Amino acid sequence: MAELTRELIRRAPKVLLHDHLDGGLRPQTIVELAAEAGHQLPAGEPEALGRWFTESADSGSLERYLETFDHTVAVMQTADNLARVARECVEDLAADGVVYAEVRYAPEQHLEGGLTLEEVVAAVQRGFDEGQAATGGAIAVRQLLTAMRHRANSREVAELMVAHRDEGVVGFDIAGAEAGYPPTRHLDAFEYLQRENAHFTIHAGEAFGLPSIWEAIQWCGADRLGHGVRIVDDITVDAPPGSGEAAAPRLGRLAAYVRDKRIPLELCPHSNVQTGAAASIAEHPIGLLTDLRFRVTVNTDNRLMSGTSMTQEMAALVEAFGYDLDDLQWFTVNAMKSAFVHFDERLRIINEVIKPGYAALRG
Numbered sequence: 001m002a003e004l005t006r007e008l009i010r011r012a013p014k015v016l017l018h019d020h021l022d023g024g025l026r027p028q029t030i031v032e033l034a035a036e037a038g039h040q041l042p043a044g045e046p047e048a049l050g051r052w053f054t055e056s057a058d059s060g061s062l063e064r065y066l067e068t069f070d071h072t073v074a075v076m077q078t079a080d081n082l083a084r085v086a087r088e089c090v091e092d093l094a095a096d097g098v099v100y101a102e103v104r105y106a107p108e109q110h111l112e113g114g115l116t117l118e119e120v121v122a123a124v125q126r127g128f129d130e131g132q133a134a135t136g137g138a139i140a141v142r143q144l145l146t147a148m149r150h151r152a153n154s155r156e157v158a159e160l161m162v163a164h165r166d167e168g169v170v171g172f173d174i175a176g177a178e179a180g181y182p183p184t185r186h187l188d189a190f191e192y193l194q195r196e197n198a199h200f201t202i203h204a205g206e207a208f209g210l211p212s213i214w215e216a217i218q219w220c221g222a223d224r225l226g227h228g229v230r231i232v233d234d235i236t237v238d239a240p241p242g243s244g245e246a247a248a249p250r251l252g253r254l255a256a257y258v259r260d261k262r263i264p265l266e267l268c269p270h271s272n273v274q275t276g277a278a279a280s281i282a283e284h285p286i287g288l289l290t291d292l293r294f295r296v297t298v299n300t301d302n303r304l305m306s307g308t309s310m311t312q313e314m315a316a317l318v319e320a321f322g323y324d325l326d327d328l329q330w331f332t333v334n335a336m337k338s339a340f341v342h343f344d345e346r347l348r349i350i351n352e353v354i355k356p357g358y359a360a361l362r363g
């Protein structure tokens with residue numbers, strides 16, 4: 001098998017389910033848009049600004065990590081700016097070898113320039129359409145609408161999602177500080193989505209542990225877990241002291257349920273290291289969860305704040321865990337199976353894009 005160079009990983013078809021639109025701007029674009037909007041940035045040069053984002057996000061705390069978004073959201077308050085950011089997002093993902101992506105953002109954070117929620121969704125879709133056209137169909141990108149978990153308008157955002165489900169919006173999510181804001185706070189929105197046969201994921205098990213994951217699945221009915229990395233808290237790896245047994249991992253009831261039901265985990269390794277959810281890439285629970293055959297997917301979360309890309313995430317996993325092309329294909333097929341587009345579309349991308357793409361790389 002060919003050596004897994006960075007360039008080979010870049011060329012491999014990749015699927016991205018967890019990426020924030022307001023966490024993936026090009027530093028150069030922020031500098032230009034901030035100058036137009038009169039927004040004061042912490043650094044004036046694109047390179048220094050990029051460094052500021054990664055260093056500030058490297059705090060070990062999700063709350064401090066989230067503060068950096070003030071500077072991206074500030075330049076995403078007009079239709080043209082939103083469309084540009086969305087178009088560039090598609091171009092950057094396509095250049096990175098991503099063939100299908102679901103990109104999320106919170107429409108309510110983009111109303112300060114006078115846009116309505118509807119206009120925000122339309123502007124982002126315009127950018128996605130332009131980006132997909134410019135990249136000649138190399139990538140399909142869909143929207144996920146996020147509600148902020150500390151706010152009380154999730155039902156309204158859920159209704160916005162359902163209203164635009166045939167216009168490029170395929171799902172719903174809640175994000176923001178996790179501790180103190182459990183998923184059940186938004187039960188009304190999730191029950192509404194279930195009655196509407198709509199799909200949703202929930203950021204859970206990132207900065208807070210098993211109770212958050214349990215609520216997301218057993219109370220709210222989440223299709224997928226945003227991060228979900230703390231499911232390892234329900235897995236015991238050590239053999240009982242003095243037992244003399246081999247250390248076979250033992251799954252608690254929640255971990256077993258998540259694995260048995262094939263509930264997708266949207267794992268974001270670099271982001272987790274930055275917010276303190278994992279000590280390092282090498283110690284990231286993705287290794288154990290992959291060994292145990294959970295439905296693991298690999299994601300970027302915030303490409304700007306983590307200075308990352310799908311290629312970078314996968315290259316780091318290859319280095320830390322020795323994964324090969326078969327493993328990368330497994331992550332990719334897992335992600336495509338877990339996408340919120342219809343089954344026939346998922347199957348088409350798996351059979352016509354992903355499998356032939358990996359086969360060509362094996363040469």
Ligand SMILES: O=c1[nH]cnc2c1ncn2[C@H]1C[C@H](O)[C@@H](CO)O1
Nearest residue numbers: 020022069104105106146175176203
């Ligand atoms: O990893 C995350 N956890 C919780 N919230 C997050 C994460 N990454 C981004 N966000 C927040 C900040 C953004 O402004 C918002 C919508 O994309 O979602």
Ligand SMILES: [Zn+2]
Nearest residue numbers: 020175226301
């Ligand atoms: Zn996220």
